[in-house]
Amino acid sequence: MAFYQDPPRLGSAWTDDPLLREHLARALPPDAFAAVAPELEEVGALATGPLLALQEEDREAEPALVQWDAWGRRVDRITVTAVWREAARLAARHGLVAVAYERRLGALSRLHQLALVHLLEPSMDTYSCPLAMSDGAARALLDLAPPSLVERAVPRLTARDPARAWTSGQWMTERSGGSDVSRTETVARRDADAWRLHGTKWFTSATSAEMALALARPEGNPDGSRGLALFYVETRREDGTPNGIRVNRLKDKLGTRKLPTAELTLDGARAEPVAGLRDGVRAIAPVLNVTRTWNAVVAVSYMTRGLALARAYARLRTAFGATLLEKPLHADTLAGLEAEREAGFLLAFRAAALLGRADAGEASAADLALLRVAIPLAKLTTGKQVVAVVSEVVEAFGGAGYVEDTGLPRLLRDAQVLPIWEGTTNVLALEALRALAAEGAPEAFAAEVRRALGGARAPALRPAVEACEAALGRAAAVLAARGTGAEAEADARRVALTLGRTLALALLAEHAQWCLDTGRGRRAPAAAQRFARAGVDLLDAGGGLEEAALLAGGGEAEAAGRR
Structure with missing residues (x-):
């Protein structure tokens, strides 16, 4: 009898993501959580049901440019795919931009909005891109533009009627x-x-x-x-x-x-x-705060989708007498990826919460200083995580992961843009360090890490607490010793990634303690332990300006110029 491998089947994106449900239950008042949970459940089932089916059916379609009509007139019309047309309708109906401006949950509305994005985007074929820019444009216009522009554009950017909505x-x-x-x-x-x-x-x-x-x-x-x-x-x-x-x-x-x-x-x-x-x-800065936060959430959503597929496959695929999930090495690999996802998720949604406080006019001076640091750190950290995690997901499928009609190559290709869009890792590392040079910013960042760690009482979380404290101290020492010269710039990526991973681990330890306190099991503490062992301090990877010049240029001439 011939053997055929069954494809992975996904459950609801909402019910199969305990971290998302836990975080919203912790962050939202009970009545607010009860109000939004039915819609999130509906959207989660849609994302991995009809919308995913349409995405698979529409896999080979791409947008097309029509420059001329039949009578020689220049029209320059772009036709988009079936998934994009459906995503436009869903985005308007569920308020993927509007929710942030209707502000039904006040300063917490960004969490509701970006939870919807987190659930839907992996099945929307990057429709989050125009939505993020629409959100950013609405924010910039409301903050800066004359009333005539606000009245013309913002109601369309935040419309819930698909026939009226703009991007x-x-x-x-x-x-x-x-x-x-x-x-x-x-x-x-x-x-x-x-x-x-x-x-x-x-x-x-x-x-x-x-x-x-x-x-x-x-x-x-x-x-x-x-x-x-x-x-x-x-x-x-x-x-x-x-x-x-x-x-x-x-x-x-x-x-x-x-x-x-x-x-x-x-x-x-x-x-x-x-x-x-x-x-x-300077005027476009409000746009970038919004789009970079979306970028971080989308990165986490791709990690979540990739791991959901890898787990579903590992439960089905048998090799050498057992399922892949029963193989210790395969399980260990997936565990490391899940720890990265959970840390990245909490970092992205902390940035979203800070953005929501700023939107609502409830952010303190310390909150605003933290926001200016946390958003670039969240974007650059999750951007690096998603490429590594989704690459491992593709490998977890073996040869099937390399085949186009499984959809996995598309997930990896789309993930690769996330460290590039809205500022590359290096650009954002320098921006984060400039933000940290502002008055009150280092204190606000350190206070945020220590606030998150303050509640992590469980002995199992002690290694995570110690790793955060040590990395925070070392990064502060490097920043103080390097000043603002060439050596500081050369260290910027390592410092920024260390700070991003440190904050992510602190938030993961905080969440893990809440899970223990509320009887939600040991998954989150295990993720905190695993992420801490993977390492948050990346400061020892550098080797000085001369070494960098020698290796980057591939010869002696550049290094000689550094002597």
Whole structure:
């Protein structure tokens, strides 16, 4: 009789994720948890049921660019996939942007919102990208824009009616530089009663959006980032024709292939300043706080989906007389991945909670200082975790994990963008260290770690507490000794990842103690123990500037310049 391997089958994304349910039960008042749990249960069943089935059916579809109509008119329309069309309807109906602004749970509304995102995104083919940018755009407009722009755009960005809902792009990257937006070449020129944008945006995600926030330099402004302004742009005129925007081509990318990412030429696109005619990079900071928090939550959602698939497979797959889950080495491998996921989850959702307090105007000065450090740390830490974890998940399936129609290669390719989007690991490491240099920030971060550790009383959690305390002390000493020179910059990634993992472990120890206190079993304490043993202090990995120059350049010339 022939043998056929059964594919992994997923249960509900809500009922099969005890960590998500535990965290919300701990973070939300009982009446708030009871209010949102039915919707989360509904969405969790949808994510791993009908929406996942549509994603599998739609696996080979990709967006397409139609530049001309049948009569020779330039239309530049982008058609999206069936999953994206369904995701747009679901996102509006369940308020994946709206929840944060309706604020039914007050400062805790971000937890409700991002729990929905956590459940749905792995089946939405990166539709979280336009949603995150729409959320960020709504936040920036509410904080900075004149009433006319707020009234025009924000009700559409936060609409629950799919026919009325808009999404937003975020146009920063140009050929002259990625993260270095000071080299932006797009020019804004005053034309009668309007501003017109002229230039090229080399990398625009979610180009099918109805609007975008774009950086441009008003004509006559000085070079550098201070001379840039943030502009509001609608992608089409009232008659449906392109608003001085030509889509040159869609990018052929490693992953996120369902997401239309394009090169654009702006040829007199009508635009409106969001907040004056200078300091556009500062104006876009509220957008980045939001999108980086989404990025961290999406990273955790991909880890969660990957591990759910790996566990389901391990229960079915037999080899050498037993299931994979009964094999000690395989179980040990999955255990290490789960510890990473749990730590990353708590770090991402702590950033979300801080963002929610800031949204609601309830953040203290210490909260705001912590937020400016915690968001880049959460994004960069989870970005590195998700690639490593999902890569191991693919390997856990053996050859089947390398086959496209299992869906696993797509999960890994899509995960790979998460350390890149919204600032690479190195860019965010430097940003986190700059945030830590602000008055009160080191104290706020240390206080947060110690607050989380303060309740971890169980003897089993003592190694985790000691690992956090030691890593926090060493990182502070390195920061103090290095100052702000070249050696400090060379250490920035190691310091940032150490601090990110330290905070993640502290939050995991706090959660583990709560689980013990409430009779929720020993899984979370085991995750804290495992994550502590995996190591949070990465500071010993460096070797100085000369060694770096020698190895990075592949020869002696660069190292000689360091002597």
